[in-house]
Amino acid sequence: xxxxxxxxxxxxxxxxxxxxxxxxxxxxxxxxFDTSLLSFGKVGAIYLRTFPEETIVKxxxxxxxxxxxIFDRGVFVNGLFPRSYTIETSxxxxxxxxxxxxxxxxxxxxxKHIVLVPNQGSIVLSGPVEGLFGKNEVLITRDLSRTLFFKxxxxxxxxxxxxxxxxxxxxxxxxxxxxxxWNDVETGTTSxxxxxxxxxxxxxxxxxxxxxxxxxxxxxxxxxSNTASLYLFTMRSNEVRPIVTRSTNPITAFAISPRWISWxxxxxxxxxxIVESYDRVAQQNTEDPVTLIGKTVSLAISGKETLGVLQHTxxxxxxxxxxxxxxxxxxxxxxxxxxxxxxxxxxxSQAVEIFSLIEDEVMYARLNLPAGTDEEKLIWYHDNHxxxxxxxxxxxxxDEIDKKLSSVIEIARGKDFFYNPEENILYYIADGAVIGMExxx
Numbered sequence: 001x002x003x004x005x006x007x008x009x010x011x012x013x014x015x016x017x018x019x020x021x022x023x024x025x026x027x028x029x030x031x032x033f034d035t036s037l038l039s040f041g042k043v044g045a046i047y048l049r050t051f052p053e054e055t056i057v058k059x060x061x062x063x064x065x066x067x068x069x070i071f072d073r074g075v076f077v078n079g080l081f082p083r084s085y086t087i088e089t090s091x092x093x094x095x096x097x098x099x100x101x102x103x104x105x106x107x108x109x110x111x112k113h114i115v116l117v118p119n120q121g122s123i124v125l126s127g128p129v130e131g132l133f134g135k136n137e138v139l140i141t142r143d144l145s146r147t148l149f150f151k152x153x154x155x156x157x158x159x160x161x162x163x164x165x166x167x168x169x170x171x172x173x174x175x176x177x178x179x180x181x182w183n184d185v186e187t188g189t190t191s192x193x194x195x196x197x198x199x200x201x202x203x204x205x206x207x208x209x210x211x212x213x214x215x216x217x218x219x220x221x222x223x224x225s226n227t228a229s230l231y232l233f234t235m236r237s238n239e240v241r242p243i244v245t246r247s248t249n250p251i252t253a254f255a256i257s258p259r260w261i262s263w264x265x266x267x268x269x270x271x272x273x274i275v276e277s278y279d280r281v282a283q284q285n286t287e288d289p290v291t292l293i294g295k296t297v298s299l300a301i302s303g304k305e306t307l308g309v310l311q312h313t314x315x316x317x318x319x320x321x322x323x324x325x326x327x328x329x330x331x332x333x334x335x336x337x338x339x340x341x342x343x344x345x346x347x348x349s350q351a352v353e354i355f356s357l358i359e360d361e362v363m364y365a366r367l368n369l370p371a372g373t374d375e376e377k378l379i380w381y382h383d384n385h386x387x388x389x390x391x392x393x394x395x396x397x398x399d400e401i402d403k404k405l406s407s408v409i410e411i412a413r414g415k416d417f418f419y420n421p422e423e424n425i426l427y428y429i430a431d432g433a434v435i436g437m438e439x440x441x
Contacts, residue, residue: 046077049075052441058086058089084101087100090116113401121428124436130143131146155183156190158172159174171193171214196238204240213225221233227251228245229251255299255300275289294313316335329353333347341357351369381419382421394412412430415429
């Protein structure tokens, strides 16, 4: 071959090298040619994982060939040009899940918690059942004669006020007799709290117009309050400890955790509430009470010892009991911490707001809901990314990423909804029977 041809071939190959190399680099950086727009652009991707795993996934109506990895059961779809895509997942026995996702250049949109709702539940107990109570793995029923049962064993009392987190104790009440009972469900024994208070080392009688709160994260501890006093009773020490006595202003709300006791008193003349806390470890009150405008209607302390305070004005405040409180939401009707204390949901009149309580983590979601619906309570799903909104006659399932509410569906008709996160089953009463709806893991 002549030198001129060799030189020509060399420069042609060198040019091809740089051209192909440049194309390879651009391809690796996410650049693609969009045939619909006849232009180049950077692509993005979607990562999704469904529960159950065996589902049909469609993007804009086209079924994906799911090939999950050995260690990761999710699906990664790349090469998507920036725009909105409709994601749809379905499986036999479950309702179809559908939402729109906006894909951005060079970014991966993550849908890691797609939960498909079962078509229906199944009868767990034929009944007739009039009431249902539960927490974690404890399921308590009440028959038409208002008798409580746990695993076919009768419990004293006619209504349930509290169940311990580990499920070994149930606080019940018989309003007609103004009697409270501590039911040890492991041993099958029952104690009359009125008698225990009376026989305590320092003696105590339940005050008039009282209320009782069980400390569900510890063994054998309750708070007893009326408008002017607050007492802590510990069964292990057989002792009643006065926390507040002869308060000038009425106590409107109180809460307890293994570390803190918090309460709020209301001065109607000045329209202010004073929120105070008692440190159970140091055995003393905090130095600086917090003053808030309006009347406190609800207090709660999370698993990470964060105090939540809800005012009648709808203002919701958060903080550690010994520190100042900060306002995080308004127009709030109720709120609920996750069990691990990492999130809080605030139910407003026409929306739900979800906040992360993990330091340095930015996570916020606001989901607008239909007006004119007064739900009975909020229940966190076990993954802390979904919620049950239960009403007097039905329940909804809510996904925190679904801002368009395309996947908010009515999942059941009934009453007394209770969710067991260990079994991943939603229980409720329908037509006098207990129904269990098992969700996929």
